[in-house]
Amino acid sequence: MVITIDQNLRLELTAEKHAEGLFQALNSSRQQLSEFLPWVPNMQSVQDFIAYIKNCELFYQQRMEVSFVVIFNEQAVGRIGLHYLNFFNENAAIGYWLTESAQGNGIMIRSCKALINYGFKELGLHRIEIKAATLNLKSQAIPKKLGFQVEGVLRQAEKVNGKFLDLVLYSMIDGEWESGTRD
Secondary structure (H helix, E strand, O other): OEEEEEOOEEEEEOOHHHHHHHHHHHHHOHHHHHOOOOOHHHOOOHHHHHHHHHHHHHHHHOOOOEEEEEEEOOEEEEEEEEEEEEOOOOEEEEEEEEOHHHOOOOHHHHHHHHHHHHHHHHOOOOEEEEEEEOOOHHHHHHHHHOOOEEEEEEEEEEEEOOEEEEEEEEEEEHHHHHHOOOO
């Protein structure tokens, strides 16, 4: 599956063919990404990404998540996905990361819009959440720009580099998204 956003940007369903590109993307921004993402130290080789991608494919088959590789100018520059899919309660959480060199181009905003539209329109979700560390201002800017509501702070909710981080919880309800001026 591919979600085409524009001529330079698309989301491709995560597959083994992306392992090398994702590993290179991660390596280009390893220090920056490891500040807020607990899994970065576990990705030390292309083989680590292959194993991870196989889990992503299994989760997709089990309808537990749908994740995509962000392709910008024919390069893998990050990932985005709907995780913790719960079709009974019609909700999911968006997770994302982007290489340092790709930041500042509106890539993640446009990718989130496309994924949110997919979640609400194609998957029939009612609620989508985004969590971001209180210190990760760049990540928090995404849900703020998209009109998500702040629900509160989850205290010491994620362990990264041996420290517990507080996370800001943002949410969007399908009716709120539809009533906005979004593509």
